[in-house]
Amino acid sequence: MKYKFLFTFAVTAFLTFCSFGTKAFAAGYTGYLDGVSGDSVSGWAWDSSSPQSSVTVEVVVSDEESGTVLKKSSAAAQEHYSHLSAQGIGTGNYGFSADVALSSLSDGTYTVRAYVGGTELPNRLTLVKSQGSVHVTSASSLRSLGIFKTTAYCPCGGCSEGWGRHTATGAIAASRHTIAVDPKVIPYGSRVLINGVVYTAEDRGGGVKGNHIDIFFDTHSETRQYGTRSAEVFLLP
Numbered sequence: 080m081k082y083k084f085l086f087t088f089a090v091t092a093f094l095t096f097c098s099f100g101t102k103a104f105a106a107g108y109t110g111y112l113d114g115v116s117g118d119s120v121s122g123w124a125w126d127s128s129s130p131q132s133s134v135t136v137e138v139v140v141s142d143e144e145s146g147t148v149l150k151k152s153s154a155a156a157q158e159h160y161s162h163l164s165a166q167g168i169g170t171g172n173y174g175f176s177a178d179v180a181l182s183s184l185s186d187g188t189y190t191v192r193a194y195v196g197g198t199e200l201p202n203r204l205t206l207v208k209s210q211g212s213v214h215v216t217s218a219s220s221l222r223s224l225g226i227f228k229t230t231a232y233c234p235c236g237g238c239s240e241g242w243g244r245h246t247a248t249g250a251i252a253a254s255r256h257t258i259a260v261d262p263k264v265i266p267y268g269s270r271v272l273i274n275g276v277v278y279t280a281e282d283r284g285g286g287v288k289g290n291h292i293d294i295f296f297d298t299h300s301e302t303r304q305y306g307t308r309s310a311e312v313f314l315l316p
């Protein structure tokens with residue numbers, strides 16, 4: 080029985096993998112991807128047609144831009160979640176916590192998905208790691224501000240006109256952190272995601288108007304390398 084289940088799971092997962100974007104329908108599987116804590120991803124899942132058994136959840140962490148799968152972990156959904164039994168969801172013994180070693184990821188933006196029987200659980204998460212801290216949002220709460228023109232600046236006299244690392248808000252500019260914006264378009268203090276990096280709007284610039292963002296770099300050679308690029312900009316909640 081167990082082997083038959085595992086085989087069914089493997090086949091369903093394989094079919095889902097082959098038909099990326101379409102959902103393999105597996106009757107009875109429901110649950111929810113709750114969130115992230117430390118290295119672990121947690122939630123709950125069950126098979127309503129077999130409430131006494133526990134299902135196996137597979138958690139997949141992939142790079143948001145390339146889609147490359149970076150971490151995979153399986154966990155049995157068998158912890159008791161009293162809020163489930165209180166809601167009349169079977170025995171309530173359906174909680175899972177899968178260790179996916181999130182602390183070993185470098186800075187970047189990742190997508191976290193959980194599957195049971197090849198069916199993705201609701202609430203896919205977007206995980207943004209920036210300067211050691213991790214921000215988690217559900218994918219639906221990242222709001223696109225549209226396509227912006229992005230350029231680069233540095234503390235040199237030519238770029239900052241003598242301001243150096245001093246910004247219009249008083250913050251000291253830092254790479255992979257500071258951007259100059261038109262505060263009428265993006266208010267100071269906003270955190271935005273550009274090309275997988277979270278920046279904070281804390282500077283302005285004479286030439287930075289409308290849908291234009293100037294990204295701070297430490298050196299002028301980096302600004303030359305960056306040049307001018309179009310990028311979709313997302314506002315973090």
Ligand SMILES: [Zn+2]
Nearest residue numbers: 233235238299
């Ligand atoms: Zn410069």
